[in-house]
Amino acid sequence: MAKIFQVSARAGMTRVVEPIARALLRAGVTPNAVTVAGTVGVLVGALGFGARGHLVAGALIVTFFALTDLLDGTMARMSGGSTRFGAFLDSSMDRVADSAVFGAVAYWLATRGDHSGVAAALVCLAAGSLVSYVKARAEGLGMTCNVGIAERTERLLIVGVGGILTGVGVRPALEIALWLLAAISIFTVGQRMAHVYRQAQQLQPDGQA
Numbered sequence: 556m557a558k559i560f561q562v563s564a565r566a567g568m569t570r571v572v573e574p575i576a577r578a579l580l581r582a583g584v585t586p587n588a589v590t591v592a593g594t595v596g597v598l599v600g601a602l603g604f605g606a607r608g609h610l611v612a613g614a615l616i617v618t619f620f621a622l623t624d625l626l627d628g629t630m631a632r633m634s635g636g637s638t639r640f641g642a643f644l645d646s647s648m649d650r651v652a653d654s655a656v657f658g659a660v661a662y663w664l665a666t667r668g669d670h671s672g673v674a675a676a677l678v679c680l681a682a683g684s685l686v687s688y689v690k691a692r693a694e695g696l697g698m699t700c701n702v703g704i705a706e707r708t709e710r711l712l713i714v715g716v717g718g719i720l721t722g723v724g725v726r727p728a729l730e731i732a733l734w735l736l737a738a739i740s741i742f743t744v745g746q747r748m749a750h751v752y753r754q755a756q757q758l759q760p761d762g763q764a
Contacts, residue, residue, distance in 0.1 A: 572622075572625050572626050572629050573629055573633075575626060576626055576629040576630040576633055577633065579626075579630060580630055580633060580634060584630075585630075586627040586628075586630040586631040586634065586637070586641055587627075587640075587641055587644055589623050589626055589627040589630060590623065590627045590641070590644055590645050590648050591644075591648065592620075592623065593620045593621070593622075593623025593624065593626070593627065593648070593652075594620075594648040594651055594652050595620075596616065596617075596619070596620030596623070597616075597617050597620045597621060597652040597655060597656065598651075598652070598655050599616060599620075600612075600613045600614075600615075600616030600617040600619075600620060601613060601617055601652075601655040601656045601658075601659040601660075602655055602659050604616060605617070605656070605659040605660060605663060605718065606658075606659035606662045606663050607663070608663055608666075609722075610663075610718040610719065610721055610722030610729070611718070611719050611722035611723065613659070613718065614714075614715040614716075614718040614719045614722070615719075617652075617656060617711065617715065618711070618712075618715050621652070621708075621711050624645070624649070624707075624708075627641075627645065628645075646687070646691065649687070649707060650684065650687065653680070653683055653684070653707070653710070653711075654680065654684075656711065656714065657676050657677075657679050657680035657683070657714070658680065660672075660676045660714065660718070660729070660733070661673050661676035661677055661680070664676060664729075664730075669730065671730060672729065672730040672733060675730060675733035675734045675736075675737050676733050678733075678737040678740075678741075679710070679714070679733055679736050679737050679740060682737060682740035682741050682743075682744060683705075683707075683710055683740055685740075685744050686703065686705065686706070686710075686740055686743050686744055686747065687707070689744060689747045689748060689751070690747060693747070693750075693751045693754075698751055698754045698755070698758075699750075699754070700747050700750060700751055702746050702747055702750045703743035703746045703747050704739055704742065704743055704746070705736065705739040705740045705742070705743040706743075709739075710736055710740065713732050713735060713736045714729075714732055714733065714736060716728075716732060717729040717730075717731065717732025717733065718732075720732075
C-alpha cells in the first residue's frame with residue numbers, strides 16, 4: 556500500500572514538474588546544473604539554518620531543494636535520457652546532501668547535550684549511506700536492488716517532519732523520528748542484502764557453494 560501511494564505521489568509530482576523542466580530546458584539550463592543547485596540549496600538549509608536551531612526553516616528549505624531530484628530526472632528524460640556522468644553526479648550530490656542534513660542535525664543536538672539524539676543521527680547517517688551503497692554495488696555487479704521501505708525520499712521526509720514538530724515545540728519529536736529512521740534504515744539494508752543474495756544464488760553456476 557505504501558509503495559502504491561509513493562508511486563501515485565511521484566506520478567502527480569511529475570505532472571507538476573514537467574512544465575518547469577520544459578521551461579528550464581528551453582532556457583538552456585542543464586539537468587546537471589539543477590542537480591548542483593539543488594545540492595547547494597540543501598546545504599544552505601541544513602548548515603545555514605538547521606545546524607543553528609532554525610529547524611522549521613531548515614526543514615522547509617531542504618524539502619524544497621530536495622525536490623530537484625525529481626526535476627533533474629525529468630529534464631534528463633526529456634532531453635534524451637541521463638548521461639553516465641549525470642547519473643554519477645546525481646548519486647554523488649545526494650550523498651553530499653544527506654551528509655549535510657544528518658551532520659547538521661547531529662551538531663545541533665550535540666549543542667543541546669542530547670547524546671541519545673546525536674547517536675541516532677549518526678546511525679541514520681551511516682545506515683543511509685549503506686542503503687545507497689548496497690544498491691549501487693549490486694547494480695555494479697549486474698543485479699537489481701529496487702527494494703526497501705526507507706529509500707532517500709522517505710528518509711528525508713521522516714527527519715523533516717521530526718524537525719518541524721520539534722521546531723514548533725514538540726520537543727521529543729526529532730529524536731523519536733531519528734530512532735525510527737535508524738531502525739527502518741537498518742531493516743532496509745537487510746532487505747536489500749537478502750534480495751541481492753537471492754539473485755546471486757540464482758545466477759551462481761551449478762555445483763558451486
